[in-house]
Amino acid sequence: MLNAIFWSGGCARHELSDTLEFSRSKTNALAAGLLEQGLLDEVGLQLSRGGRRPETLRIDSQMGVVIGVDIGATSLDLALLRPDLSVVAKHSQTADVQLGPGPIMSRLRTLIPAMLAENGIAPEDVLSVGIGVPGPVNFAVGQLVNPPLMPGWDSFSIRDDIREVTSAPVFVDNDVNLMALGVLWRQHRQIQDFLIIKVGTGIGCGIVCHGELYRGASGSAGDIGHICVDPEGPVCRCGNRGCVEAMAAAPAIVEMAVEAAQSGRSPILAEKLKAKGRLEAIDVGAASRAGDAASDAIIARSGHLIGQMLAALVNFYNPSHVFVGGGVSGIGPMFLAAIRQSVSQRSLALSTRHLEITYAPLRNEEGLIGAGVLAMREALRIGSVAV
Amino acid sequence: MLNAIFWSGGCARHELSDTLEFSRSKTNALAAGLLEQGLLDEVGLQLSRGGRRPETLRIDSQMGVVIGVDIGATSLDLALLRPDLSVVAKHSQTADVQLGPGPIMSRLRTLIPAMLAENGIAPEDVLSVGIGVPGPVNFAVGQLVNPPLMPGWDSFSIRDDIREVTSAPVFVDNDVNLMALGVLWRQHRQIQDFLIIKVGTGIGCGIVCHGELYRGASGSAGDIGHICVDPEGPVCRCGNRGCVEAMAAAPAIVEMAVEAAQSGRSPILAEKLKAKGRLEAIDVGAASRAGDAASDAIIARSGHLIGQMLAALVNFYNPSHVFVGGGVSGIGPMFLAAIRQSVSQRSLALSTRHLEITYAPLRNEEGLIGAGVLAMREALRIGSVAV
Incomplete structure (x- = not known):
């Protein structure tokens, strides 16, 4: 149910029961439980359909943050995002992936704790991390596979490296796959x-x-x-x-x-x-x-x-x-x-x-938003949001 | 459940409960009901896994037949198939789709009743008909859309034409899509x-x-x-x-x-x-x-x-x-x-x-088998087998 609400960007209970093919009473009971756990909140009023005005259910924006990282061939972008993928903070700089993982990973290991501290977010409030890279990725293990634009990164585990600065789960995918996820979510x-x-x-x-x-x-x-x-x-x-x-x-x-x-x-x-x-x-x-x-x-x-x-x-x-x-x-x-x-x-x-x-509809932010989508989707899948 | 059994080509109850993620008792109860309705039968013995020897569940082969038709650019193939897609009877001839729907459809309207009669199958035992054609198809309405190899067939409704000889539901798709379905089923x-x-x-x-x-x-x-x-x-x-x-x-x-x-x-x-x-x-x-x-x-x-x-x-x-x-x-x-x-x-x-x-693994019968797969899949989907 959290997944359906995340992809909808917020929806009413009756829409949710239609999407999930759950009965109204089952939907209401599940939503009540998630509201009580603080995983959902209820905002605004949607247009009435004649009966009682339905409230819009959203993933609770206070639940924590996800970190989205977009490693480009010549750039590094990083964002802290709320569960509804609104941007808390963003950092962009030029970078050269051809220099190998050393310089970029050390930059990330510095930037991530600094951004969290600047925004008053405790490291344990990070739900998950999504990272896009400009090369082929073995998604299951989070490693690059013979990336032609990234000499020196072959078989490098970005996931293990990032674990030094956060205990949150880390997911890595190809940058264009993340752009696709970003657009899919936005639509x-x-x-x-x-x-x-x-x-x-x-x-x-x-x-x-x-x-x-x-x-x-x-x-x-x-x-x-x-x-x-x-x-x-x-x-x-x-x-x-x-x-x-x-x-x-x-x-x-x-x-x-x-x-x-x-x-x-x-x-x-x-x-x-x-x-x-x-x-x-x-x-x-x-x-x-x-x-x-x-x-x-x-x-x-x-x-x-x-x-x-x-x-x-x-x-x-x-x-x-x-x-x-x-x-x-x-x-x-x-x-x-x-x-x-x-x-x-x-x-x-x-x-x-x-x-x-x-x-593309996201003004060159597809990659970063997509990294956030990956992070949220996987956090919901493995249940790290409910811990 | 019938669908899972159809695609597996026959399987034991424990495999079925794994595939469908149903409990053993739910699987057993559902299977018992379908066996009683005559939609399933039980054959042979599978290799024991230590406990009681499981029986293989199959779609009941006496349930009826489906008709598979493969209209090629230069050929016409037709088969009566059991629900497990074993061939009851088959007919092949050369044909020229360029002559338009008239000659081929009239041939089909003659062949279908003749083949049913020859094999002692009553028209009401036909569960459904699957037809492949060498051109783009609007699958929802069963019509060809500007088929370049089939002048004269544009917007022609094969479905309506076939209904003159059988009351069974008729499904039409592109021939290569049916080859893909045939291979998917065989695998x-x-x-x-x-x-x-x-x-x-x-x-x-x-x-x-x-x-x-x-x-x-x-x-x-x-x-x-x-x-x-x-x-x-x-x-x-x-x-x-x-x-x-x-x-x-x-x-x-x-x-x-x-x-x-x-x-x-x-x-x-x-x-x-x-x-x-x-x-x-x-x-x-x-x-x-x-x-x-x-x-x-x-x-x-x-x-x-x-x-x-x-x-x-x-x-x-x-x-x-x-x-x-x-x-x-x-x-x-x-x-x-x-x-x-x-x-x-x-x-x-x-x-x-x-x-x-x-x-392709089916020795040029992909198209015909695929037409049978389409017919069975759609018959199971719309429930015409249970009528």
């Missing part, structure tokens, strides 16, 4: 079959099937970065030619931008390169907004290549929604337009008739 | 996440996710025939270039075979073409077995193109098994070898480490 599980694509340093995909996160037979589902979009394309670090990640993710965009700057095709990018000494994907977005045609072409090319790959996945998977997130998705509206155009051109009419392709 | 649902590819006149895919058939948001999941494998490839009837179906399915194989025959590269195929006036995919298989190098090359090319497309799906979906079925899969072992080679070359190690790619 109250109403969207049953969708994809979320993350375009950043790499390209990955979270898959939701029948309202549940789908991890695949060995946990690597959604690993779409090395799908071929051009058999004659450049050689990727995986050894094959024309992988979408090698041709359309942030490093490829930067490479095209440097080329446009140095060849004289883009005076704006040339100036930026001179001033900063290097270029980033966001510089291409800024140049495009300033009217730079070469930057427009780079963004369109990346979007078209991703759309071409996505067209195959849309034919195969027939999702109702595709959400596009990750750092590169902020590069400008032309990016999404190019993706949509390629998909509608290359996918079957039946698959795209009701398909919506939009930017 | 007692032990394989949770797999794909089944059908290569015949077209190329389609059935998807099983978390042990359930996945149809997609609008029922077109698995429609993989128009995934691009060569941006510079020939123009397909869908208007795009390089669709895998246009380059690797039976018509493309035949086209390559005719070209090899006419150009003199394959004396065997030239002789066959002269003798028959036309070539089929199986002729290429026979020529390959007779040592024809040109036929080997055609088979390898088709397999490599399909494997290239499949590599993308394996990266995305991370299935534990991929089954290859359909008419073209009988073309020879080189076909499967080429598929496997392309997939292992182009997919990520993590996705392929435990991946098995094999021919």
Whole structure:
């Protein structure tokens, strides 16, 4: 019942008995017990349906906090969240996962106790910790498995490391899976079959099937970065030619931008390169907004290549929604337009008739919110909230 | 409980209480009731686990029959099946779906009563009818939706037409979905996440996710025939270039075979073409077995193109098994070898480490058995067996 209330974001008793297919009296009795234990509270008034006004049941926000951590390829985000996933405190910084687990884990071991202390939260009030990482994860044991963007992290146990600063249970998953969980929760599980694509340093995909996160037979589902979009394309670090990640993710965009700057095709990018000494994907977005045609072409090319790959996945998977997130998705509206155009051109009419392709709805907080969803879901599953 | 017994293919009471998470006494009481109603029977003796020897519970095979129908692009198969899906009688003939629903449906309206009469089965003993068709289906209403291989069938209600000869409920689904259901049943649902590819006149895919058939948001999941494998490839009837179906399915194989025959590269195929006036995919298989190098090359090319497309799906979906079925899969072992080679070359190690790619296990009867599974599953769901 707590699980149903968590996913609904708060609901009335009659909605709950419909969802759970429990009788009204069973629902009322269970809710009374949970209210008494302090696991639920009752807030506000919902619109009347004619009879007695139902109260909205929510997970008790005073029950404790969960910690959400989003380890990106180049960033580290951390949040303390209430059980309804409202943010108590948040911290973001740049970080480089390529340096191995040492620097990032020691930063986390300092940050977590400091954030708890600053916000007056006792360590024993932490219900659980959810952590997203930019690589394939063996979810059962919480270890990374040959992560290509994270040399030195293979078989490293993030879970054991974090246990030094909290006795709360720790759960680790791939960052894109957590983005999918974040969106699933935000949509109250109403969207049953969708994809979320993350375009950043790499390209990955979270898959939701029948309202549940789908991890695949060995946990690597959604690993779409090395799908071929051009058999004659450049050689990727995986050894094959024309992988979408090698041709359309942030490093490829930067490479095209440097080329446009140095060849004289883009005076704006040339100036930026001179001033900063290097270029980033966001510089291409800024140049495009300033009217730079070469930057427009780079963004369109990346979007078209991703759309071409996505067209195959849309034919195969027939999702109702595709959400596009990750750092590169902020590069400008032309990016999404190019993706949509390629998909509608290359996918079957039946698959795209009701398909919506939009930017991810949580303003780049999908990963962090998703880490919180993972933490809450697992805490409810293993019963650590009731201890 | 009947459903669990159906999917298990027969099981002991203690297995059933484990599967259903029912107490032993609840399981025994339910089983006794179903035995008394004649919906279950008890057969043989299973190996003892130390105590009293458990009897195997099965759906009562005298309960009635289901009718399975597999409408292929060029064939019509029909079977009367017992509730355990053993075949009572079977009929196969060539047929051409391109002629529209008239000829095939009138054939079915004749065949069904004749087969029932021949086998001494009363029409009221038919529990339900499952029908597979080679095109996209709106499962809820049992109608085809713009089927590219089936002109004239758009919005045709197979269900209403069949009702003229039986009052049993009729269920219609895409043929590849039924192949997936057939394999899922044969494996007692032990394989949770797999794909089944059908290569015949077209190329389609059935998807099983978390042990359930996945149809997609609008029922077109698995429609993989128009995934691009060569941006510079020939123009397909869908208007795009390089669709895998246009380059690797039976018509493309035949086209390559005719070209090899006419150009003199394959004396065997030239002789066959002269003798028959036309070539089929199986002729290429026979020529390959007779040592024809040109036929080997055609088979390898088709397999490599399909494997290239499949590599993308394996990266995305991370299935534990991929089954290859359909008419073209009988073309020879080189076909499967080429598929496997392309997939292992182009997919990520993590996705392929435990991946098995094999021919479909039901010797081309997946579609018919799957139609029977659909019929039984739906009959159990709507309770028509208990009437």
